[in-house]
Amino acid sequence: MIITNLETVPGRTIIEHFGLVQGNTIRAKHIGRDIFAGIKNIFGGELKGYTELLTESREEATQRMIQQAESFGANAIVNVRFSTSSVAQGAAELYAYGTAVRVE
Amino acid sequence: MIDFAIFLTLLGLGFAFGRYAESRHFVSIIQREKESLHCPVVTLDSYPDMHDKTESTLVTGSVVVSIDYFKRFLAGLRNIFGGRMSSYESLLDRARREAILRMKEAAMEKGAVAVISTRIETSSISKNAAKGSVGSVEVLAYGTALISGGEKAES
């Protein structure tokens, strides 16, 4: 499955499209990471635990989007956008959406 | 003791009514999605024959969905242990599909052929988990509806 945030896939032509596909995940951090982040709050710097958590979540959201596209019979998703928002206390929502197409 | 009884009642109410509302909403969403399949929604910024269309306009669809007590409690528990919050996932999926449907419906009312350059924004209204406050999520979907001059939807 080709994923791109361009309009088209370079070097290929889009012959068919299936409309919007989307994938989302909501992940909560757990108490351990919370405590560690609290400590890091004093010293500053990258919160590796959270970065890791959000990266995994983004992976999963993308995976779900791909699942939807595959069920349509698409082989590429173009014009992909990501969005992160916080919808619940202590949880981040990762959302990925794009257009499922078939390229040649 | 009375606090605990109130808590259990709220939990039960949240669970019962939440499940009911959710399943009804999903049924309605799936139905309307089927009916509006002929009008595609894409995130592409360009579309075949788009410059032939004489009319195009911005269309939006938005919805605010609120959390129920049961989901909030479950999310709170999840917060301690970490992992996927399945209680919120269905809420957000509903909200998003509803917003996209509303945008489509606004577009189809204008006689659009397709909605292109779609963007979706999600934000939370008062996600504060303090006792008694409302937790809700707002989803906004907007895009450009391509309306053929005078013609209805072509496949």
Added chain:
Amino acid sequence: MKYTPKQAPEGINYSQENPLKELVLLLSTATMIIALVVYVLFVSSDILVRFIPFSVEQQLFQQHLVEKELGMDATQAWQDQEAYMQSLVERLQAANGDKSFTFKVHIIDIKTPNAFAFPGGHIGVTPELLNIIESENGLAMVLGHEMGHHYARDPIKGLGKAVLLSMVMYALTGLGNDEFLPSLVGQVSLLGMSRFSQDQERLADKTGKDLLMKVYGHAGGATEFFEKMKDLRDGKQSELSFFETHPPTDERIQSLGQSEHPALVPLPEFVRR
């Protein structure tokens, strides 16, 4: 490009499983962890509390505060009985060779025969108990039993557990968080603290019997109170509260052994009203 309308399958972006399953799983995990933590805290509190010296315990539970709590500060009604029991306790203490504890006996006007041990070295006895006991030995056994609780630091252990439990409940639920301190004090009401475990009760029985031996040279009268209580129960009154917090009476009589001994000292007349 052509457009092929497709409907996405359900269940990708959300789980179609019943949320109750998740609730049960999470709740049971949380409960197990909490139970484990509380258990560890209880065990460590029993160990740590022994480091609180008796003098501190006494300071916290001063006599006038205890009497105020028991509503006994104004009455002069039972002074004779209290003085008699106080001297009995001091005899037991002297025979035991113990100098580190200070005991104070109070009459508690409740309508059931019972005796209590409160933090700070306080011992409470009800008038009903004085009525049903006939010998000084029997009374000495009861007092010695309560002293045994104090020697084992049972009151302050119970106090520590109650404080811990309140703190855990407060941290978990925020229930009663506006009135935490007053409710804590209320909960730790002295009468409530007389609930000791059965093991603690058995040990206190043993201590009471030892003290009897040291003062009188024999353990006669040790089972008098229990036998009288049994008679009462087989009779009309049901002293449920007594039987609930203590090991089965027959068992206690058995482990204390025979109490048929000639030289039992009768109680002075003024004691029973």
